Amino acid sequence: MVSLKDIAKQAGVSVCAVSLVLNGKYKNRVSDTTAEHIRETAASLHYEPNMLARTLKTNKSHTLGFVTDEIITTPFAVRIMLGAQEAARKLGYILISMNTNNDKSLERQEIATLKRYHADGFLYAFMYHRVVDVPSALRSMPTVVVDAEDANHDLPSIYPDEFGIGYDATNRLIKAGCRRIAYFGSESGIIAQPQRLAGYRKALHDAGMNDDPQLIVRATEHQNADERAVDLLKVAAPDGVFCFNDVRASSIYAAANELGMTIGKDISIVSVDNLPNITDALRPGLTTIELPHYEMGFEAVCQLVAMIEQRDKPDIKPDQMFRSSFDTDDTFTTMHGSIIERDSVQHAAHGNE
Amino acid sequence: MVSLKDIAKQAGVSVCAVSLVLNGKYKNRVSDTTAEHIRETAASLHYEPNMLARTLKTNKSHTLGFVTDEIITTPFAVRIMLGAQEAARKLGYILISMNTNNDKSLERQEIATLKRYHADGFLYAFMYHRVVDVPSALRSMPTVVVDAEDANHDLPSIYPDEFGIGYDATNRLIKAGCRRIAYFGSESGIIAQPQRLAGYRKALHDAGMNDDPQLIVRATEHQNADERAVDLLKVAAPDGVFCFNDVRASSIYAAANELGMTIGKDISIVSVDNLPNITDALRPGLTTIELPHYEMGFEAVCQLVAMIEQRDKPDIKPDQMFRSSFDTDDTFTTMHGSIIERDSVQHAAHGNE
DNA sequence: CTGAAAGCGCTTACAG
DNA sequence: CTGAAAGCGCTTACAG
Numbered sequence: 001m002v003s004l005k006d007i008a009k010q011a012g013v014s015v016c017a018v019s020l021v022l023n024g025k026y027k028n029r030v031s032d033t034t035a036e037h038i039r040e041t042a043a044s045l046h047y048e049p050n051m052l053a054r055t056l057k058t059n060k061s062h063t064l065g066f067v068t069d070e071i072i073t074t075p076f077a078v079r080i081m082l083g084a085q086e087a088a089r090k091l092g093y094i095l096i097s098m099n100t101n102n103d104k105s106l107e108r109q110e111i112a113t114l115k116r117y118h119a120d121g122f123l124y125a126f127m128y129h130r131v132v133d134v135p136s137a138l139r140s141m142p143t144v145v146v147d148a149e150d151a152n153h154d155l156p157s158i159y160p161d162e163f164g165i166g167y168d169a170t171n172r173l174i175k176a177g178c179r180r181i182a183y184f185g186s187e188s189g190i191i192a193q194p195q196r197l198a199g200y201r202k203a204l205h206d207a208g209m210n211d212d213p214q215l216i217v218r219a220t221e222h223q224n225a226d227e228r229a230v231d232l233l234k235v236a237a238p239d240g241v242f243c244f245n246d247v248r249a250s251s252i253y254a255a256a257n258e259l260g261m262t263i264g265k266d267i268s269i270v271s272v273d274n275l276p277n278i279t280d281a282l283r284p285g286l287t288t289i290e291l292p293h294y295e296m297g298f299e300a301v302c303q304l305v306a307m308i309e310q311r312d313k314p315d316i317k318p319d320q321m322f323r324s325s326f327d328t329d330d331t332f333t334t335m336h337g338s339i340i341e342r343d344s345v346q347h348a349a350h351g352n353e
Numbered sequence: 354m355v356s357l358k359d360i361a362k363q364a365g366v367s368v369c370a371v372s373l374v375l376n377g378k379y380k381n382r383v384s385d386t387t388a389e390h391i392r393e394t395a396a397s398l399h400y401e402p403n404m405l406a407r408t409l410k411t412n413k414s415h416t417l418g419f420v421t422d423e424i425i426t427t428p429f430a431v432r433i434m435l436g437a438q439e440a441a442r443k444l445g446y447i448l449i450s451m452n453t454n455n456d457k458s459l460e461r462q463e464i465a466t467l468k469r470y471h472a473d474g475f476l477y478a479f480m481y482h483r484v485v486d487v488p489s490a491l492r493s494m495p496t497v498v499v500d501a502e503d504a505n506h507d508l509p510s511i512y513p514d515e516f517g518i519g520y521d522a523t524n525r526l527i528k529a530g531c532r533r534i535a536y537f538g539s540e541s542g543i544i545a546q547p548q549r550l551a552g553y554r555k556a557l558h559d560a561g562m563n564d565d566p567q568l569i570v571r572a573t574e575h576q577n578a579d580e581r582a583v584d585l586l587k588v589a590a591p592d593g594v595f596c597f598n599d600v601r602a603s604s605i606y607a608a609a610n611e612l613g614m615t616i617g618k619d620i621s622i623v624s625v626d627n628l629p630n631i632t633d634a635l636r637p638g639l640t641t642i643e644l645p646h647y648e649m650g651f652e653a654v655c656q657l658v659a660m661i662e663q664r665d666k667p668d669i670k671p672d673q674m675f676r677s678s679f680d681t682d683d684t685f686t687t688m689h690g691s692i693i694e695r696d697s698v699q700h701a702a703h704g705n706e
Numbered sequence: 707c708t709g710a711a712a713g714c715g716c717t718t719a720c721a722g
Numbered sequence: 723c724t725g726a727a728a729g730c731g732c733t734t735a736c737a738g
Contacts, residue, residue: 003731014709019733031707051469052405052414053731056714061405063470078431085452089463094470096449099438110442116404117416117447222633250634257610277630280575281603356715367725372717384723406715409730711736720727 002045011041018042022049055118064088064304065114066097067107067138068125076275076293077127080146083297083318084123090316091305093120104135111137121308123300124148129159129192142307146300147293149191149332156303158296161334162192165289166199169242169270172287172339174207176268176346178240182215182232184252185244193218193244196272200242212236221247229255233267240345243271246278246288249344253282269344272337285342292335294320299333355398364394371395375402408471417441417657418467419450420460420491421478429628429646430480433499436650436671437476443669444658446473457488464490474661476653477501482512482545495660499653500646502544502685509656511649514687515545518642519552522595522623525640525692527560529621529699531593535568535585537605538597546571546597549625553595565589574600582608586620593698596624599631599641602697606635622697625690638695645688647673652686 004022008015013034020026021038030038055061066084071077081097088095096114100107114122121142124134132148134155145157166183173181183200186193197216204211214236219225229251232238243249249271253263261267264284274290298318306313357375361368366387373379374391383391408414419437434450441448449467453460467475474495477487485501487508498510519536526534536553539546550569557564567589572578582604585591596602602624606616614620617637627643651671659666 001731004733005731015731016710016733017708019731023733025733026707029707034707048465048469050409050471050731052408052471053714054733055405056403056409056716056731057733059714082452085450089466094449094451094466096447097438098447099435112401113442113447116401118403118405226636247630247633253634254636275630277600277628278634280600281606281631281634283579283607354715357717358715368715369717369726370724372715376717378717379723382723387723403715406730407717409715409732410717412730708738709736710738712734714732716730718728720725722724722726 001050002047003050004047007038007042007045007047010045011038013038022047059118060308061118061120062093063117063119064093064095064301065111065119065122066095066125067100067110067114067122068097069100069102069127071099071125071127076273076291077125077147079293080125080297080300083294083299084125084146084301085297086318086320087298087301087305087316091301091314093301093305095123095301107135108137111135115141121304123297123304124155125297125300128190129162131191142304144300144304144307146296153331156307156331156333158300158303158333158335160192160291160296161336162195163199163202164334164336165192165272165291166196166242167203168199168337168339169196169272169289170200170203171207172270172345173240173242173268174203174209176240178238178268178346179209180212180215180236180238181209181240181242182217182236182238183242183244184229184232184248185216185218186248187218187220196242196244219248219251225251226254230258233259233261238267240268240270243269246271246273246275246286249286249288250278250282253286264343264346268346270339274340279340279342282344284344287340287342287345289337289339291337294318295335299335303333354403355400356403357400360391360395360398360400363398364391366391375400412471413661414471414473415446416470416472417446417448417654418464418472418475419448419478420453420463420467420475421450422453422455422480429626429644430478430500432646433478433650433653436647436652437478437499437654438650439671439673440651440654440658440669444654444667446654446658448476448654460488461490464488468494474657476650476657477508478650478653481543482515484544495657497653497657497660499649506684509660509684509686511653511656511686511688513545513644513649514689515548516552516555517687517689518545518625518644519549519595520556521552521690521692522549522625522642523553523556524560525623525698526593526595526621527556527562529593531591531621531699532562533565533568533589533591534562534593534595535570535589535591536595536597537582537585537601538569538571539601540571540573549595549597572601572604578604579607583611586612586614591620593621593623596622599624599626599628599639602639602641603631603635606639617696617699621699623692627693632693632695635697637697640693640695640698642690642692644690647671648688652688656686 004015004018007018021035098110125146126148149157217232219228233255271288274288357368357371360371374388451463478499479501502510570585572581624641627641
């Protein structure tokens with residue numbers, strides 16, 4: 001490794017002159033000609049600054065801890081990390097990620113490790129939208145909560161606009177001409193469930209339609225979803241179904257098949273997630289709303305770096321197009337999803353809008 | 354942050370005594386009683402060592418760079434990272450991962466960043482098994498190639514035993530009593546394709562069956578797989594199909610449905626990948642072979658740390674059960690997959706064996 | 707405009 | 723058995 005000292009010796013100047021020039025702080029301190037000379041020597045020696053030495057002195061590591069429950073075991077939520085990585089790179093930070101696997105004692109240990117490595121701040125991220133207690137070890141540090149809401153309503157939190165998702169999905173079906181729209185929801189206490197349902201209701205009411213209790217069915221993902229889907233289609237005879245997620249949509253597909261109904265013709269379906277492997281497996285293609293994971297990760301790092309550096313939120317854009325929009329108040333940021341059009345909706349209009 | 358100096362002052366000893374004791378190197382250098390006293394003061398002050406300062410001095414960062422093409426955008430391959438993280442944690446290392454997104458210039462930049470942060474070694478990992486040119490910036494460092502083979506046949510490389518997978522899958526169908534077993538493969542040049550095919554052929558021959566060219570069909574994942582699946586079932590009339598992967602299996606499912614065949618009865622299916630979202634969506638459940646991603650990541654870190662510390666491969670085991678077995682020679686390690694039994698095979702035996 | 711010096715928190719010969 | 727000192731590579735007052 002070539003060090004400042006090597007450059008100083010080679011260029012015939014002092015170490016501090018080199019440091020100043022390479023950090024661009026040499027105005028009125030080093031002449032332009034020596035500055036140029038120093039820059040050339042550094043380049044010719046292929047100098048790379050040693051981040052660790054710098055951190056030791058400045059107490060800023062340009063390292064972000066990414067602590068997550070089991071995000072990286074979950075296909076779609078991984079995109080939070082991708083978005084966070086991209087923003088970090090653009091802002092001169094690196095990300096160190098740790099999986100807690102929902103083990104609180106492992107979590108404590110990992111946060112301690114991250115602190116030993118001098119992380120400047122933390123992302124506390126989750127596999128799906130929920131309300132969380134943030135560990136006290138994180139409260140003393142700059143921290144942003146991702147795909148979750150801080151129970152104390154204190155730390156900045158970024159999560160999807162579930163109401164908007166329910167509203168948009170239902171409207172998509174209304175626009176397709178559906179008159180009896182069902183909601184095939186989740187039975188678990190997951191926060192998205194009541195909020196998407198509320199969005200569904202609002203869309204129906206705005207369109208002057210009643211919400212028939214028969215049309216609202218909740219199911220458990222892996223246990224009774226298939227049967228309940230059949231029941232729903234038989235008993236309530238909907239012409240459109242807003243599904244809580246793609247996995248439940250696959251139950252509706254199976255039910256429609258069983259009952260001899262043609263999807264996209266006899267019945268229209270819109271769901272949430274856009275899981276590649278489900279949408280690959282379903283025929284016809286499933287129209288679904290993608291959650292803004294990538295965008296949440298990106299936005300979270302922007303907010304976090306603003307906290308760390310105590311400056312305004314950096315104005316950077318991801319290379320990958322933002323598909324979602326924002327709603328920001330002081331601490332909580334909600335983000336819309338974006339609809340991916342395929343063929344499960346009658347007369348489906350193609351393209352996003 | 355409390356430092357060695359703080360402890361030394363509080364305990365009334367020198368900084369070096371504290372360092373020695375806390376690193377367990379104090380035999381014949383510090384008395385047991387002062388050692389104990391030092392340990393107590395350190396604990397009471399909640400001392401956490403500063404890794405950066407240590408690294409600066411020792412030139413060992415206990416940090417591993419994890420450079421990957423787009424692994425973390427891909428559901429299943431993410432498990433490489435999980436396995437690597439677990440092994441790293443057990444060995445006192447942390448992982449810094451970077452996604453190159455297959456952009457060579459980004460890759461160079463990221464490797465440079467990782468070196469600035471003083472990574473002790475590198476994992477060079479891929480989304481699916483292939484032969485790769487390892488960048489020269491990595492050749493000068495301890496590096497292990499994961500889910501890929503170093504084209505120079507020089508760096509340690511860890512990848513799945515594709516032949517064994519084809520052999521096992523086909524044998525599973527033979528065991529179920531299938532007599533006309535098809536192979537529904539990939540049209541791409543992917544390395545797994547010919548190797549799994551070879552395993553399939555070997556299994557057939559070992560069972561005294563011929564490989565009928567009609568029974569071997571290759572297809573492109575998203576373009577013609579559905580049609581070719583129908584053709585295969587119609588023309589060759591197999592009673593069992595070994596599918597290259599779960600996505601192709603879903604095409605066979607669709608074809609069987611279309612032709613009125615009952616899966617698990619008229620026709621048995623075994624594939625590769627065990628993608629949760631596909632297997633969730635398919636009825637009946639798909640019997641499939643899971644690739645040893647977790648295990649490859651774990652093993653890779655073990656080999657890498659052995660190189661870095663110039664010692665024998667550490668003897669650690671993952672918390673999560675190893676489901677796969679190893680085959681190691683000097684530089685190349687192949688790993689078997691493990692079959693996940695569901696209901697797509699006639700008379701399916703349950704449980705792993 | 708430039709250099710010498712101190713110090714970030716550690717480890718490790720070296721001298722007693 | 724113990725301490726004083728040097729040094730890892732950097733940054734930043736301070737003095738000229």
